[in-house]
Structures are given as structure tokens and as C-alpha cells.
Amino acid sequence: MTMRLLPAMMLLVAALPARAECVVLEGGQLVLPGQKPSAGTVVIDGGVIVAAGANAAAAGPCRRVAVRGRVVTAGLIGASSTLGVSEIDLEAATREADAGGTDPVRAAFRAADGYNPRSVLIPVARLGGVTSAVVAPSGGLVSGQAAWVDLAGGLQTSAVRRAPVAIFASLGEATGASLSMLRELLDDTRSFARAREAWEKGQSRDYRWKRLDLEALRPVVEGKLPLVIAADRASDIDALIAFAAEEKVRILIRGAAEGHLVAERLAQARVPVIVDPFVYGPGEYDQIHGRPENAARLHAAGVPLVIAEHTGHNLRKLRQLAGNAVRDGLPWEAAFDAITRAPARAFSMVGYGVLEKGAIANVVVWSGDPLEISTQVEQVFVHGRAIELTSRQQELLERYRTLPGTPRAALPLP
């Protein structure tokens, strides 16, 4: 066993890339934070952006890449994804997103534990310009802990950049029942934190929840970790804003199809929303007031706006989602922000989602407007390393460019 493992482990070590090279992207149109594209240069070195802007220049010898006529941006961020934790949704053996069972509270469940950095979905997402993702657990009332991953590296230790970045929860269909359970849970979390020593000695009251769940929720009640709660209906969002104020916890609303109806309230409470601009119209009862202008109205009211695609397979649609929000009235800069800087801010990931000095060098070079359908991804850098733009899908395409594809000719005799 040891003998067989050894060569594989050595290979892994050998495959770890050397120090990221120094690269200068010259002559492109840069999307600087919160702005429309403008001419400039980006210098990447040691995995970070060392300069970005009209007057940026490399200090030492660097590989120079001409990107004239191209658009250079920060890599996109999938703010609520099942990437790496659900390879094939209908095959249980490939799913790691849901703790399962009947317990509604799974706060101790960590998406990072099941994250597979070798998922074949990851290269597909990168081909859509996505370089980071929040890997979110699902199921139950409190689903568990989300992880921030970068879309590179074959090991969890290199791919998972921070975990947890949030606790994910879902109101489900019974708002009142869910909120009363959450109130009790958070109250018990506080009580448990105070009574921890007594509890160890068997001198405290009993708790309905598991120890690890109560411990996992402690940073939430301390205001250090946000609770991301799925809700679409305006009245549910209203109730959640009140709940967050009452419990003194930080929340993000995921879904928020009817968010535009309570946009002022959300803005006042500074509650960020994670919306999918394709969700409008009454697909579900809780989305009856969904409108194409939802994202635009939320932004106009001053609500921190994040745009997300909730699967892993379709992360490459992120830019199409943002493009549709622009079609329906959202300013382009706000839409691009909503898939880069805004999710980084919402999850407190400093240095992500921006093309500026000191930021992490997750950078994408596009053939044109990143939100436009006809635009192609031309280069992707993750932590300053150029990523080979291929995927299993690309390999299938190449295999079947000429038929018959699979049945290959017999091998020549040895």
C-alpha cells in the first residue's frame, strides 16, 4: 500500500507549479473596479497584480503579452455554487453538497470537506471566465458552511482559500416555522457559548442541537460570519430583515426575486442580495412579483447586488446572467461588479474581484465585452498562473471532430 502510494504522492508534489511568472498584459482595455473599460496595462508578478492602469509598467524583466483590442478584467466569481460538490446531480455517489438526514440543522457540515478540486466541471467554468467560487451546501434549514475556492490546484489545501465564508440556510416554504426554529437555534448558540464549561461537566441544561452545530454558529451570533438565507418573497425578505436586526446577525438574501418591492428596506439595513436575473415571472408562488428589472431596481436603491448562477455545471453562464441584467436596465459597471467585486465584498474576501495593485492575480482576457455572447475567453490567470484553456468537453470535441470518434483502429502488431 505504502509502496503503491508513494510514487503518486511524489507526482503530486512535482506537479505543484513553480512560482508564478511575471507577465505584462499590454494594450488592452481594462475593467478597473466599478468602471467601464479603459486603456491600460496590467502587470502580474508572484501571483498578485503589481500594477494596473493607464500608466502601469513592469519594474523588472517580464513576459510581455500584447492584448490590443482585448478586454482585461478580474476573474468572475460564482457567489453561490455547487461546483466541486456535485459532479452529476442525479448520482448520489458524486454529491457532497447536502449533509442529508432529517436533522434541519447541519451548521457543522463543511462544503470544503467534500470539495473535489479535480472535478471536470472546474475547467468548464474557467472557460467561462470564472476563477473563484463560493461552494455552498444545500438541504435542511441550516445547510452548513460554505467555502471560497479558487479554480486551480489539485489539492483541497491549495484550492480552498477560506472556509467558512458563510453559513447557508433556507427558509423553505414555512417562513414562520423556519424563523422560530432559527431564533431558538441562535439563542441556544449564545447560551451554549456562555455555558460551555458547565455543559462539559454536565451542569447545564440540555440543548436540542448538536455540540458542533452550536459551535459552528458561534461566529454568526458574534457578527463575524454572515448567514446566507434563501428567500424570494418580499414579505419573507421583510421578515428576515427584522429577524437579522433583532438577532444582531449579518445576513445576505439569496434569491430575492421580489427584492425590488423591499429595495429601500434592504438598502437601509445594508443587506446584500444574491440574485439570478433569469428568475422573474411567477415560476414559483414566492416569485409572483419577480420582474426583469429586479436587479436594476435593487441597485438603484443602493442594495449591494451580487449576481449568481446556483449550479456548478452552468457557472459559465454567469456573464450571460449579468448581461441580461444590463439588458433589463442595470448599468454595465454594476452588472460586472455583481459578478466580481460585489461577491468578494459580500464574503469579505479582500483582494478578490478587482483589477488593482495588490489584488490577487485572478485575471481574464476577453476578445471583447465580457458580458456579450459573441465574446470569447482568450486567457485565464489564476494566482498569476496562466491556465491551459481546455476541458473534458474540449477533448470530446476534438475526438469527435472527425467520425467515428470512439472506435479507433486496431493497434499495430508489437
Added chain:
Amino acid sequence: MRSTLPLLLALAALATSQAPAQEMVRSRADAEERGHLAVEALPEEPASSFVLRGGTVLTAAGQRFDPGFVVVTDGRIALAGPGEPPPTPGARSIDISGQFVTPGLIDAHSHLGVYPAPDFKAHSDGNEMTAAVTAGVWAEHGLWPQDPGLELAVAGGTTTMLVLPGSANLIGGRGVTVHMVPARGSRAMRFPGAPDVLKMACGENPKRVYGEKAGGPSTRMGNLRGQREAFFAAQKYREEWQRWSEKQERERGRAGKPAKPKDRPAKPKDKEEEPALPPARDLGLETLAEVLDGRVLVEAHCYRADDMLNLVQLAEEVGFKIRAFHHALEAYKIRDILAAKEIAVATWADWWGFKIEAFDGIEQNAALLAQAGVRAVIKSDSSVDIQRLNQEAGKALASAERAGLPLTEDDALRLVTANPAWALGIDAEVGTIESGKRADLVVWDRHPFSVYSRARLVFVDGRLRYDRDRRGAPWSDFMLGQEHEP
């Protein structure tokens, strides 16, 4: 167009005749067509004449007029061409300078109406999951014309869609092609003259739904057995009706002949000479018999290449043609065979991976198929994507360009217009901007493949059904009174 005219006239005649329900059916086809009579059809609204001028005309028929014009009279395209239109007295002139006009988009795979919005359990009418073979059910009987999704789809430029039963069953029942118009009943939405289709399903879904139930199927083997047995039964049923029809013919022929001169004493009438009753109708077998007749088109949900090949084999064994494979994420692997057998493929631009039979989906599926001569179609199968089929076609084009595959702008537009029209058997009537076709047209505020493009005007049969700048009360009764602002 001429080829479908007799059928259209026949249906129009059927629609207006007040045939007594008890009258004896003359043939199986006759019996079947009575089920389509519309009790809810309203008298047709008058169609006004108009000219779209000054914009770019994308015909989906190999031509691009930039600028160009489209003349519409009596609900049909009278003329389309480059430059300025000829004088058209009495026609309103609509200036669409800087904008684009395309044929109305056609969604070859939708469940609007049978899985309407909101997704109420009580409105889930798309899968008759009581048996694996339910050829006798019709989507038009489950289609709720008040689905708010219809108006959203029109706002996205979709003018025609095929509403299919779901894919739980090996043979799910009949689908119905409808025009996107507000109506009180589904028959009033039926696309005039469109053939019915049969929904079949391969692979995982029937296995998953029936695997634990008595009778199965629980394997792909069981899938094929179920489908073969159903069609063998249909062959027998069809023969019974044929024999009965032939006998009717013979007897009518005999009755028409003059009496024979020899005057033998008349025998007492025996049973044989009483008018024979037709065979008992079996709605499921009737549908499958119509498939064998070629009157009902087969639309088969399959993902894997080998699943499709199994069904092609079955179709050849039994004797019917498959009109189109749907989803068909591995169709690119067998595109030579599909091209040779003239089977269309209705797929997505980029959905993949949600189940193992969808794991080999690639973005160039449609482009590779088109290159091989297959009629490739981009469809939605979604109440969301049906609102932006233009973008989905645009994605197929962009993927083709990335891979260096030769898909043109016109080819890409055909993915959501002319090709689905063929897959639905209505290509003589819609799908391109050509003289004589129904005036199903969309005016876009910019190139329809742009993510920023929005439909401005949507015409169905030359009647304006959507105007972005003049929104009235919602089509759906359900949405009335829901529109409160904060």
C-alpha cells in the same frame, strides 16, 4: 405551402361543421380528427396590412437584407426584399431603422401550459405517471392557457411552440404545436394544420420513475421491450382497422352495383349483411397507428448516442420514422447516421451534466450537427430559456466560432426558426421570412444574438401580440390583481 393547403382546408371544414357526435366514424383518421374540434375558437380577428421598413431583415432562408423590408397582408408575408418596399396602398408603414426583423422564434420543446407557473402541484399536468406507456393522452388536454409563462415567452420573441408531455414515460402521449396567442382553451391555440406528435423517452427517466414500480421498466432493456411491444400491438390494431375499412369499401361497392337479373327468392338477411361495427377504439394504439401511418411525428427524448441508435433500430424494425431526437447531447457522435436518416436534433446550447446520460454534452453539438447536414434545433425545455432562444442561438454560434466550425449567422438563426419548423412539420407555413408564409415576425431593438437585444414587436399571423412600449393588462387571469407596487 401548397402541400399543406388541402389539409388546412379539411381541418377548417371540420372546425366549422356541426357533425353529430353519434354519426358512425368512416375511418380511423376521421375518428381521430374529431377529438381536435375546437369548441372554444373565436371568430378570427381581422389582420391589418403593414410594411416593416428601414431595418435589417434576417430571413433564415439564406438572405440578409440590410436594409430591407417586409410587406404583410392578410396575416401573411406578401413580399420581403432589400432596400425600399414597393408602394403598398392601405398598408401601415412601420419604420424600424437600426433594428432587426426575424421570423418568429419556434420552440420545439416546451412544457408551458402543462407545467405552468407558478409550479403548483395541482397544475402539474405534464406526465401521466400511471403507466410507462400512455400513448393515448394528449398534451392539449393538460395545457392551461392561463399559464403566465406564455406571455413572457412571447415577450422573448417566441411565436410557436411544441408543448410536449414529460419524459417520465417510454411513450408519453401526444404533443401539440400551438401558436402563442391568448385563448380560453388549448384547441384555439393549435397551429392550423400542424400534425400531432408523439413524445417518446429513452434512457434514465422512465427507469427512474418506474424502476421501483411493478411492471417497470427498471433497465434500458425494459425500456426497449416496452416500446417494441407497444408498437407491435399498434401494428395489429392498425391491421384490424384496415380490414374493417376495406370491408366497408367492399360493401359500399356491392351496395352501389345494380341488382343481379337472376331473381332467386331472397334469402333471409344473415348477420353478415348488417352494417359491421368498427373495431373498438383504443386511444393509445390509435396514436401509435397514426405514427405508423406517418401522420403523427415522433419526437424522442434521448441523451446518449447508443440510446438513439437503439430507437432508430426499433423504428426501422417496426416501420416508422423518427422526426427528431430531443436533448440528444451525444447526437454529435452519430451525426453521420442522423443526417443519412433525416432525423432532426433539438438540443440546448450549453446545458449538460445534471445526470450521467447528459455528461458528454458539448457546446458545439448543434454546430457539428449542422455541418453534417442534420437539421439542428436549439430548444428550451424551460420556461426561462423560452424567453431568450435568440441568445441561445447566439451561444451556439459563438461556440462554433471558437471551435472553427462553419456556422453562419443564417444557420444559427435557423436553429430557432426554420429547423424547428421542420421538426414540427410546419416548415411550409412558418420558420423563414419568405413570400406566402404566415407573418410570424419579431422586431428586435438590436441584433438578436446580442445579450442586450430585446424584442420590441412580436407578430403572430400578422397580428401584433406584443409591443414592448405598450404593455396592457396581463394575458393571464391569474396575474390580474397581483401587480401591486410597493
